Amino acid sequence: MELLLQSNLKTELLCVLCTFLLFITRGSSAAFRVPVSDHSLHLSKAKISKPAPHWEGTAVINGEFKELKLSDYKGKYLVFFFYPLDFTFVCPTEIIAFSDRVHEFQAINTEVVACSVDSQFTHLAWINTPRKQGGLGEMKIPLLSDLTHQISKDYGVYLEDQGHTLRYRQSRGLFIIDDKGILRQITMNDLPVGRSVDETLRLVQAFQYTDKHGEVCPAGWKPGSDTVSIFCVNHLGQYPGAFFFFFFLL
Template structure:
């Protein structure tokens, strides 16, 4: 009886192992690769609406500039227009930092055009002063890991890409929560400051605030002594 029990236990152990391995293998095989900070941002070419005209936009042509690439769920919705207008209203602040802004959704370029041609008081966007990319085949959203299979739309992913085309910031919001333009500007400012000065920026850092050197022996004590 004990021998039968041992054999049954052994079979159960191996069957569980096989199931776990197969499950892991399937997940790894069919999942989109996860983006990591410090890697090259996935390149793409797609039709974009730029100043009421259709153009082919290729991300890699922006090398030499910072880029804020943000995804939003859909045109003619609720939270999305508040974000798109907020970015557009403050585009000059990004331009001063040699930073371009690009919006992406799974809508067609024709829908983008209809949206910007509709006045804001009538539920449209009016003029938007940066490109809106049409990710109609959803390939861009999938590359960046923000495509929602169930809805056919993208989550509110935001990616800051530096002058070398390297990913420096990844933020993904749920669809119901809009993003802070103030925070996006602050992040670009902080990343550019670290690029130039070789220091690190503490919590809530803004231009003009104290920074820190990456020296574990002295940095923390010096920083907090200045805050006292």
């Protein structure tokens, strides 16, 4: 009983400490809003429909350090996402969610890589920390180290230092790169909100469908839903009034 009380006390103290750190490092929600001048987005080399910026670095894969580069994924789709820092609060929920469902991406010839400005040693320490203690536990996706910040800057997610002792270095950027190395989609979240695995999976499926069938996917499209022929888009687009006639027939 005494050991249980001590354990509960430690847990409560940890929660208080985390809350205090959140307060002093984040302040109000406005503290998350980063001025454009402090954000590398305006310098980004990542452009939709253009080749994704090359990257290479050391990653933790299956508990080991390995060199990894973008070209390793040639012939496959890649979900490449950035998160602010290891040992933080929202980040593990995202990383674990993608890791636990990576088999769904692999089933459609897609891989997932996570990246932050932490070192590979910090990545490994986080992985080796049990989930109940704020760690990641076993990972099924690589964690890439961007210690020089160059990858983050190339992809426009790097946040310039504003002089704080504890500072988040990246926004939550997610990039879908196709099997030819072309950047197809960019998602950029403010720091407090995590990303959706379901939506990312849906987007990959939609892009792959258009690649294969040459049709376009309307809003909210899911596998099995109706699509629109490129022929209709091209020809109806030349005659705006035809859209009304077309929908009247439906």
